[in-house]
Amino acid sequence: xxxxxxxxxAAELESLEETIIARLIDRAQFRRNATAYTPGQSxxxxxxxxxxxxxxxxxxxxxxxxxGRFMVPEERPxxxxxxxxxxxxxxxxxxLKLTDFNRVNLSAGILESYLDLVPQICRPGDDAQxxxxxxxxxxxxxxxxxxxxxxxxxxxxxxxxxxxxxxxAAVASxxxxxxxxxxxxxxxxxxxxxxxAEKAAGLQASAKANIRHTIRPEIIRDYYAxxxxxxxxxxxxxxxxxxxxxxxxVD
Amino acid sequence: xxxxxxxxxAAELESLEETIIARLIDRAQFRRNATAYTPGQSxxxxxxxxxxxxxxxxxxxxxxxxxGRFMVPEERPxxxxxxxxxxxxxxxxxxLKLTDFNRVNLSAGILESYLDLVPQICRPGDDAQxxxxxxxxxxxxxxxxxxxxxxxxxxxxxxxxxxxxxxxAAVASxxxxxxxxxxxxxxxxxxxxxxxAEKAAGLQASAKANIRHTIRPEIIRDYYAxxxxxxxxxxxxxxxxxxxxxxxxVD
Numbered sequence: 417x418x419x420x421x422x423x424x425x426a427a428e429l430e431s432l433e434e435t436i437i438a439r440l441i442d443r444a445q446f447r448r449n450a451t452a453y454t455p456g457q458s459x460x461x462x463x464x465x466x467x468x469x470x471x472x473x474x475x476x477x478x479x480x481x482x483x484g485r486f487m488v489p490e491e492r493p494x495x496x497x498x499x500x501x502x503x504x505x506x507x508x509x510x511x512l513k514l515t516d517f518n519r520v521n522l523s524a525g526i527l528e529s530y531l532d533l534v535p536q537i538c539r540p541g542d543d544a545q546x547x548x549x550x551x552x553x554x555x556x557x558x559x560x561x562x563x564x565x566x567x568x569x570x571x572x573x574x575x576x577x578x579x580x581x582x583x584x585a586a587v588a589s590x591x592x593x594x595x596x597x598x599x600x601x602x603x604x605x606x607x608x609x610x611x612x613a614e615k616a617a618g619l620q621a622s623a624k625a626n627i628r629h630t631i632r633p634e635i636i637r638d639y640y641a642x643x644x645x646x647x648x649x650x651x652x653x654x655x656x657x658x659x660x661x662x663x664x665x666v667d
Numbered sequence: 668x669x670x671x672x673x674x675x676x677a678a679e680l681e682s683l684e685e686t687i688i689a690r691l692i693d694r695a696q697f698r699r700n701a702t703a704y705t706p707g708q709s710x711x712x713x714x715x716x717x718x719x720x721x722x723x724x725x726x727x728x729x730x731x732x733x734x735g736r737f738m739v740p741e742e743r744p745x746x747x748x749x750x751x752x753x754x755x756x757x758x759x760x761x762x763l764k765l766t767d768f769n770r771v772n773l774s775a776g777i778l779e780s781y782l783d784l785v786p787q788i789c790r791p792g793d794d795a796q797x798x799x800x801x802x803x804x805x806x807x808x809x810x811x812x813x814x815x816x817x818x819x820x821x822x823x824x825x826x827x828x829x830x831x832x833x834x835x836a837a838v839a840s841x842x843x844x845x846x847x848x849x850x851x852x853x854x855x856x857x858x859x860x861x862x863x864a865e866k867a868a869g870l871q872a873s874a875k876a877n878i879r880h881t882i883r884p885e886i887i888r889d890y891y892a893x894x895x896x897x898x899x900x901x902x903x904x905x906x907x908x909x910x911x912x913x914x915x916x917v918d
Contacts, residue, residue: 427878431696434874438689445682459754468734468754475730483723483798503710503719506795544757547734555806615873622869623685627678 420511420577425570430611432563437616437636439556441623443549444537444631452546453531459546472550473557489514490566494523494557512573512655519658520568522647526561529643536639537631564644568651575599576656587656599652605645613637671762671828676821681862683814688867688887690807692874694800695788695882703797704782710797723801724808740765741817745774745808763820763906770909771819773898777812780894787890788882815895819902826850827907838907850903856896864888 451457451468458468466474477486477495484501485491489510514520534553575598576583586595616633623630702708702719709719717725728737728746735752736742740761765771785804826849827834837846867884874881 430875431879434689434879435693438685438693442686442689459756461753461755472734475733479726479730482726483719483802485798502712504712505710505798508795544759547736547756551734618873619870622866624681628682628685 420570420574422571422574425567425574428570429563429567432559432566433612433615434619435559436556436563437612437619439552439559440533440537440636441620441628441631443534443552443556444539444629446538446545446549446552447541447543448535448538449542449544449546449549451542452550453534468546469550469553473554476554476558486517489517489569490562491558492518492521492523492561492565494527494561512569513659514569514655515658515660517569520565520651520654522564522568522651522654523561525643525647525650526557526564529639529647530557530560533635533639533643536635539629560644564647564651567648569655571648572599572652572655573659575652576659583656587659592653595653595656596649599649599656605641608645609637609641612640671821671825673822673825676818676825679821680814680818683810683817684863684866685870687807687810687814688863688870690803690810691784691788691887692871692879692882694785694803694807695790695880697789697796697800697803698792698794699786699789700793700795700797700800702793703801704785719797720801720804724805727805727809737768740768740820741813742809743769743772743774743812743816745778745812763824764910765820765906766909766911768820771816771902771905773815773819773902773905774812776894776898776901777808777815780890780898781808781811784886784890784894787886790880811895815898815902818899820906822899823850823903823906824910826903827910834907838910843904846904846907847900850900850907856892859896860888860892863891 453467453469455467455470456464458466458471460466460468460471463471474495477493477498480486480491481493481498481500482502484503484505486493486498487501487505487507489512530553582598583595586598589595613633613636616631616636620628620630620633704718704720706718706721707715709717709722711717711719711722714722725746728744728749731737731742732744732749732751733753735754735756737744737749738752738756738758740763781804833849834846837849840846864884864887867882867887871879871881871884
């Protein structure tokens with residue numbers, strides 16, 4: 417993503433909105449299917465602990481890890497102890513100053529907020545489509561996670577570069593509120609929320625209600641307001657607090 | 668999917684249109700990236716034959732097989748020799764009369780048509796985003812495959828039931844053209860093509876051209892006209908030619 421250009425960062429974040437909304441709509445075609453989230457109810461032989469959802473997320477991330485997904489800064493995993501990449505990945509210099517990308521890992525908060533969202537976007541009940549439900553859960557989660565981590569890391573680095581002294585002083589003060597005041601941009605947040613609600617309506621305009629279950633645009637807008645934007649800011653603070661003086665070496 | 672209700676089948680097929688279009692748009696955010704499709708260029712240690720794309724499709728289907736995906740009639744795999752499901756899947760009676768779902772497997776034709784489509788929807792060149800490109804390829808392929816196999820099997824079974832004698836006579840004639848004449852519905856096809864073009868335009872209406880690469884709606888409409896609809900009809904014929912007198916037993 418070099419050079420670190422705020423317009424390009426904003427464009428990438430904006431482009432991820434369609435993907436997130438489309439993934440949520442895909443999930444909403446199935447019922448809540450609470451069984452798929454119940455520990456020990458996966459139906460997998462010999463698996464007495466994890467839910468089908470947790471198993472799917474684990475299998476997916478193990479596969480993705482083989483393909484090198486988590487070499488990319490904004491792709492932060494939900495699981496630990498994943499296999500090493502099986503392929504050589506050539507990455508551009510990402511311009512970030514982090515010795516360990518997982519210093520900025522908001523996955524736990526993302527997961528919790530997403531599981532709260534599912535009953536809001538899906539019709540209640542059980543349609544036995546557990547496999548499809550958790551498949552779409554994982555794709556939605558990955559899109560949300562990419563947006564949050566991308567925003568956190570790159571926006572924070574670009575804010576640092578625009579005024580290094582102010583950011584360093586705010587970090588040194590040890591008061592997170594000082595840092596928050598420095599990075600908050602209420603006008604940008606308002607614009608994002610308006611745009612997300614508009615897109616959520618637009619992307620569902622062609623869907624016939626008796627054929628495709630739709631999600632009220634306010635639900636997605638509120639999810640951005642209550643979770644995606646706050647988690648991104650939390651990540652920005654983590655980034656700035658953990659920003660190192662020198663670049664990590666890419667092996 | 669019982670009871671076998673043509674309106675419900677049509678609704679399901681229509682609902683899959685948004686998913687296919689969204690997946691294609693996701694893929695189109697990346698360049699063509701020919702290297703990702705070149706045999707032996709996967710970058711995987713010890714892998715000298717498969718392309719990164721072929722590897723991703725294989726890994727994905729191996730995972731999906733563990734979760735029981737291919738127990739579902741319309742989920743036909745692109746690979747062979749996949750692992751057995753690790754979970755118990757309870758399926759509704761699908762009302763289909765096939766002893767082996769893979770008698771109706773159009774995967775080879777789907778794969779070929781999709782690989783021809785990629786250069787039409789993606790900008791030329793290479794952005795090194797091979798992992799993301801093939802990830803989205805696989806999701807797009809799975810959505811297209813589901814649509815074709817679902818249409819082929821359920822539409823054919825419902826046509827059989829609407830006039831079993833005519834279908835049996837056409838099959839017995841040994842002339843595929845007689846069967847084709849029986850199942851073709853030009854008016855329905857025209858409606859699908861119009862709708863797909865409208866949806867492809869609508870789903871991209873909110874995307875800003877400098878932020879999100881868009882696909883000309885005609886490209887997706889033509890892909891439906893030249894591949895999705897003909898492959899579905901080919902599958903209907905295969906279904907009717909292989910339709911068994913009795914139901915397969917679900918283990």
